[in-house]
Amino acid sequence: MYKIFIYNRPSRIVDNMINNIENSIKQNNQISNETLNKLFEDNKKPLKYTGKTLKYISIFQYNNSNKNKEELLDTYPKLKNAKYIYPDIKELNSDLSRIGYISNASSSKVLVNKNSTWLIRIAYISGEYKYIINYFIITCFVIYWLLFGIWATINVYHKVGYKFGWTVSFFVFNIFAYMLFMFKNKTKI
Structure with a gap:
């Protein structure tokens, strides 16, 4: 039942x-x-x-x-x-x-x-x-993620010009994509 x-x-x-x-x-x-x-x-x-x-x-x-x-x-x-x-x-x-x-x-x-x-x-x-702190942490993380993606895109633009693939990868994979970019271009991190 x-x-x-x-x-x-x-x-x-x-x-x-x-x-x-x-x-x-x-x-x-x-x-x-x-x-x-x-x-x-x-x-x-x-x-x-x-x-x-x-x-x-x-x-x-x-x-x-x-x-x-x-x-x-x-x-x-x-x-x-x-x-x-x-x-x-x-x-x-x-x-x-x-x-x-x-x-x-x-x-x-x-x-x-x-x-x-x-x-x-x-x-x-x-x-x-009790969930306010969780929302605050998530919001800060999202802001970081977006700002890092913007910064990385601007940095790459100044080094090798605008590349759409790198821009997408920065916003999706964030610091890992930037480390890959640095490795491919033999630049010190």
């Missing part, structure tokens, strides 16, 4: 995590570290398949906060002030010292429950930008 694969978008995975945390807080006005651990470990791999690396889950509790939901979503409180955090702050600090940042994207939700307001934040490293 045919198997149907459902593509889990990163937002759906993160939204499900936030909803699970929200439900736990609504029921108990708290969340256990075991629950955070399970959520983190269960969703680490599925999120990785979507090009994102899950870094941490942080939950902040504000008692009788005067801020509205939008203001809380715009705040970035210090992780050490989180009521619940997974993985622990020591592990996050080792990541921070190793790579210079912890995450470059996050999803947040504000939950108003009984006498307190909760800010739930799930942070991850988005893989959308």
Whole structure:
């Protein structure tokens, strides 16, 4: 039979995590570290398949906060002030010292429950930008290839006149064609 694969978008995975945390807080006005651990470990791999690396889950509790939901979503409180955090702050600090940042994207939700307001934040490293360096390297290589072909063609023109065959070979084989030209004309490289 045919198997149907459902593509889990990163937002759906993160939204499900936030909803699970929200439900736990609504029921108990708290969340256990075991629950955070399970959520983190269960969703680490599925999120990785979507090009994102899950870094941490942080939950902040504000008692009788005067801020509205939008203001809380715009705040970035210090992780050490989180009521619940997974993985622990020591592990996050080792990541921070190793790579210079912890995450470059996050999803947040504000939950108003009984006498307190909760800010739930799930942070991850988005893989959308990791290919920029590859594109930059490829672009530089193509520019080099073209500039070398132009330079070699001009150089040959000044030495033996314009030869269409050499021009094509410089743009196709680049430095190898130029070395062949130098060998055929007994010129020092």
